[in-house]
Ligand SMILES: NC(=O)C1=CN([C@@H]2O[C@H](COP(=O)(O)OP(=O)(O)OC[C@H]3O[C@@H](n4cnc5c(N)ncnc54)[C@H](OP(=O)(O)O)[C@@H]3O)[C@@H](O)[C@H]2O)C=CC1
């Protein structure tokens with residue numbers, strides 16, 4: 136049976152959450168102030184309103200998806216109607232301790248990514264005072280987004296820097312792959328499909344074989360062949376350092392976001 140869900144803050148990620156849950160058979164009400172910008176949600180059967188208190192008050196589970204700087208005001212507005220309820224926050228950088236200071240709800244801190252739109256999110260979550268049935272409900276809801284893993288809260292900022300922000304890094308790499316293809320004369324549509332399918336296929340291969348990425352790379356590099364020349368250029372461009380620095384910078388930013396509440 137479907138659960139009654141309110142998504143408070145139906146922007147980019149809140150909208151994706153609302154649609155995924157609606158399509159999984161739940162009753163979903165989504166809120167934002169500019170409701171005219173949420174017509175795509177209505178088309179998917181999500182009820183849209185400006186009324187946070189009514190939406191949260193009538194729901195069994197509330198998702199919180201506003202920006203960190205809005206959490207204090209929004210939780211202040213709905214605190215009494217979410218008392219004792221499950222509230223799943225996907226807000227970057229805001230700790231369970233901070234959330235509990237703002238309302239007496241049963242909080243879950245979760246970090247999905249935009250691949251919810253394709254039901255292929257990696258979502259990590261953390262919580263400390265839910266019973267077994269509540270944890271089961273949370274996982275059932277989060278699994279509608281894609282893969283879901285429970286972690287200690289100390290890892291949530293790093294998860295934000297790695298997989299929460301990750302789709303942005305991957306699209307930079309993908310765009311570069313496509314440009315590389317254009318530079319050596321491929322038609323645009325072929326270059327795009329070649330890059331996308333290569334990413335998808337490599338990820339699937341690594342998942343299925345559980346091989347280390349370095350091992351798969353060795354399978355591709357033929358001695359004196361083509362790939363080693365490409366890999367040589369990548370290493371000279373310090374791609375690994377660049378990606379590690381990107382994850383590090385986003386993690387550090389997540390760690391300071393709590394100060395904005
Ligand atoms: N984008 C992503 O990939 C991810 C984002 N997140 C987290 O999700 C949160 C939202 O990010 P994102 O979706 O990118 O940002 P958006 O700006 O797209 O969404 C935030 C939404 O909150 C709404 N909002 C603001 N104030 C209120 C209010 N008082 N009541 C109800 N709704 C309100 C805004 O709409 P309006 O102005 O119309 O009210 C807006 O649509 C952030 O905390 C971020 O850390 C987490 C994982 C991934």
Ligand SMILES: O=C(O)[C@@H]1CCC=N1
Nearest residue numbers: 227248295299300301
């Ligand atoms: O950029 C942000 O702050 C959010 C959190 C993770 C992805 N987007």
